[in-house]
Every structure is written in C-alpha cells, then in structure tokens.
Amino acid sequence: MEEASRASKFAYTFIVLFILWLVVTSSLDVQEVITGAIIALIVAALTYDVFTKAGLANLHPKRVAYAIAYLPYFLWAMIMANLDVAYRVLHPARPIRPGIVKCRTILDSDTGKLSLANSITLTPGTITLDVDGKDYFIHWIWVPDEVLNAKDDSEHVEKASEAITRPFEKFLRVIFG
Known part of the structure; x- marks a missing residue:
C-alpha cells in the first residue's frame, strides 16, 4: 500500500x-x-x-462499516465471556482447565495484530501472553477437548485459532487490511 x-x-x-x-x-x-x-x-x-x-x-466506507459493526460484536463477546468466567468462578466444582495455546493469525498489519491481541486480552477468560510474528500465545481458562486432543501441532493451532482469533479477525481484516 x-x-x-x-x-x-x-x-x-x-x-x-x-x-x-x-x-x-x-x-x-x-x-x-x-x-x-x-x-x-x-x-x-x-x-x-x-x-x-x-x-x-x-x-473508506467499508472499513468504517466494519468498525461500527465490530463494536457491538466485541461487546457481545465480552459480555458472554464475563458470564462464562462468572459461572466458572461461582460453580462449586470450579470447572476450569487452564492452558497456554498457540494461535496463528491471518492478519498482516501491525495495527490489526495489536487490535487482535487487545481484543483477546479484554475478553475475560483469555489473555495474550506473547506475539511472535503471526503466532499468538494465549492463556485460556478453559481449553476444550478438541484442542487438547489434537493429533499434531498444526491441528492444535488451527482449532485454537478457530475458537479464539477467527471470530475477531473477520472484522479486523477488513478494518486494518
């Protein structure tokens, strides 16, 4: 560009x-x-x-429209994550299975990657620990079975990315290029 x-x-x-x-x-x-x-x-x-x-x-109107659409989407994701974390904290058995997962982003711009890392961290239950190029290392309060039981590293990364980064990336890719 x-x-x-x-x-x-x-x-x-x-x-x-x-x-x-x-x-x-x-x-x-x-x-x-x-x-x-x-x-x-x-x-x-x-x-x-x-x-x-x-x-x-x-x-550009498309970027602005996606940015406007991203705000309620992000707020909804944050509300749902807060409810999930509250459930895990208040549940008598404390159903947590924490772990550090590796995700890979499809974003290229530094601003987009920064926005993705902040979106992940601001959503309760996840925190971005490190970013190395396109790889994100994220602490997750509940690592699902499909990620834990991945047969190899690439499947682990793909399943974790699908769950954590992809929902945000569909907006951020348009907003930040």
Whole structure:
C-alpha cells in the first residue's frame, strides 16, 4: 500500500482525534467543540506522521462499516465471556482447565495484530501472553477437548485459532487490511 500525502495523514489524524474528543467529553457545547478542535489540530500537527500511513483512505466506507459493526460484536463477546468466567468462578466444582495455546493469525498489519491481541486480552477468560510474528500465545481458562486432543501441532493451532482469533479477525481484516 502506497503511503498517503502529508495533508491526507494530517486530515485523518485530526478527524479521529476530534471525534475521540467529542466522544470522551460527550458535549456539543460551543466552547467544548472549539477547545477540542484546537487541541486536535495541535496534536494532529505533532503526530500525523506516526499516527497513520494510509491517511484518509482509512475512512473508506467499508472499513468504517466494519468498525461500527465490530463494536457491538466485541461487546457481545465480552459480555458472554464475563458470564462464562462468572459461572466458572461461582460453580462449586470450579470447572476450569487452564492452558497456554498457540494461535496463528491471518492478519498482516501491525495495527490489526495489536487490535487482535487487545481484543483477546479484554475478553475475560483469555489473555495474550506473547506475539511472535503471526503466532499468538494465549492463556485460556478453559481449553476444550478438541484442542487438547489434537493429533499434531498444526491441528492444535488451527482449532485454537478457530475458537479464539477467527471470530475477531473477520472484522479486523477488513478494518486494518
């Protein structure tokens, strides 16, 4: 992918920072909006070169649609994982079978890989311990039988990846390329 122009990178950085300001302050008061615009301009001027490589191309409608769809999907996954962990903690027999599994991602971009690692870690019951290229080492509170009983390493990696990383990757692959 070709690197965007300086103006495109600056504009994208400003837009993202300004929207973030509006979300965090949750105010459309004129003073808040002006202050946010000024701060976003200053920060964008200082950081646009390290903030993005693609610039305004990041705002492609398909990417934006997938990002919007990812938020409720991720929240649902997080709620379900919280309920699962609560069940395991509150159950008298404490049904846990922890283990460290290896998953392989299909993502290429560093930002996509970082988002995947954070999505895994923010979902209770899993935590990303290490990332080595396309390989993720994840601590899992309940390693299923099909992963434990895999006949070889490649089957183990594929089954663990199907359960942990693939659900997030279908969105992140489009969002981050």
